[in-house]
Amino acid sequence: MKITTFNQAFLKIFTLITLCFITFSFTTKFGLDTYEIYLNDKLVLKQSVRQPLSLRVLQLDKSNTNDQLRINYIHCNTKGAGTYRNIVIKDENGKKLKDWSFANATGSDLTMAISVKELLALIKNNADHDLSLYYTSKELPKSEMLASLKVK
Template sequence: MQHRSLKPALMAVLTIISACLLAFTAKAGGESFEIYLNNKLILRQAVSQSLTLQSLQLDKANKEDQLVIYYNHCGAIGKGRTIAIRDDKGNVLKEWKFDDATKGMTIAVKELLQLEKTYTRTNLNIFYSAQQMPKGRTLSALQFTGKSTTWRYQHESWTVWPIAFVR
């Protein structure tokens, strides 16, 4: 009677177990962003998510409020980051630059409300760019009335989230 080696069978079992474990491993990294109003999360979006349109409304936002945006580049903070407010044609109406050490990008709501007065009847977009993403990305639309509609910027291929400011 010959003894067969168990080594090939053991290798086959280990290969199958490894393949099964890898099938359930979460992918690390990926780009995402979060928007907070006065430390309350109002939007979280992973850039790789499938297209889902949703409306958000910021009721009773006033000039003392703070909007904070966090953009995650595969687990890292972007370099040379800017947040801009753009119109439908892509014209920059207002821009904020942020240092590389600060994680959150804070914008005073009073500055956004001032844009409402200056650019009535204009669709305004929150636009993010950084050295890692020089072409940038539209994060959200701004609406200053109680109406809440969703739309997509023509040149974007993923979700745009409207945010409405009601005084």
């Protein structure tokens, strides 16, 4: 009698463990969104979204007004660019100062380009505020801070 009870308990535990292994083997692996920021063709910042914010400082002091800031944002769930993409400049209070909208990416070109001249003008006109660069899309409706903007 005791042997039968032990075998049934062992069988139930073994079945539960097997089901757990099967369930967890089919779950998707979640990655991280990543982005790259280029000043013209030079990579100046490459980041995974969940890295510390203190590392996300974009120095524009060595750029000139003819330069282009290019941003590539790659979503982990689509392995590509988002749709209805926007880059927004906000001050430390979250007030939007400038909003750029970009067409949906086609092919391998994920680039969102912004004139450094516009950024420098925004920084100059808001010298008493801390400005930051944010990204939003249909896939990421809550904006994600990409970098703080700094000019010495």
